[in-house]
Amino acid sequence: MHLFKQVWTWLETNSDQIQILLAIIGLAFAVIAAIYAKKQIKLSQDQRLFELKVSVLSLALECKDLIYAIKHQNENYKNEFIKLLVSKGKSPQDIMGDSSITYDEYLERVIELLKSPEDVINKLIEAMSNEDTRPTLLDLER
Numbered sequence: 001m002h003l004f005k006q007v008w009t010w011l012e013t014n015s016d017q018i019q020i021l022l023a024i025i026g027l028a029f030a031v032i033a034a035i036y037a038k039k040q041i042k043l044s045q046d047q048r049l050f051e052l053k054v055s056v057l058s059l060a061l062e063c064k065d066l067i068y069a070i071k072h073q074n075e076n077y078k079n080e081f082i083k084l085l086v087s088k089g090k091s092p093q094d095i096m097g098d099s100s101i102t103y104d105e106y107l108e109r110v111i112e113l114l115k116s117p118e119d120v121i122n123k124l125i126e127a128m129s130n131e132d133t134r135p136t137l138l139d140l141e142r
Helices: 002-013 015-087 092-096 103-129 137-141
Strands: none
Touching: 002 015, 015 103, 015 137
16 A cells, blocks of 8 residues: 555656656657558559549540541441442442542541541550659549
């Protein structure tokens, strides 16, 4: 019992120092927790950036495949239409009449409309594939 009295007396006389020590320990733990939280937020943002980059790249590749499919279908359409005209004894120029453009030029207009989006997609794929470029999270979310 005498030991408890001594400890209690010691705590009573040194309570200010003990409170300061406990506050410093608490502050140290708070700083460690804040540093850890900041690190976790950074990791989360990096992961989100990577996921968006992969998503944008995937969509760009899908668009590129779609453009190639449209070009291929247009070429097939041209060939099938010419075969149909030949089987009926006509030429593509008969269909176009007195127009100054040829049938091939007329159908190529559709493909010309795809050149600008194809260039944009190719630049986007190149930018996303390049490790040196680092788009911002905001840019990718847009």
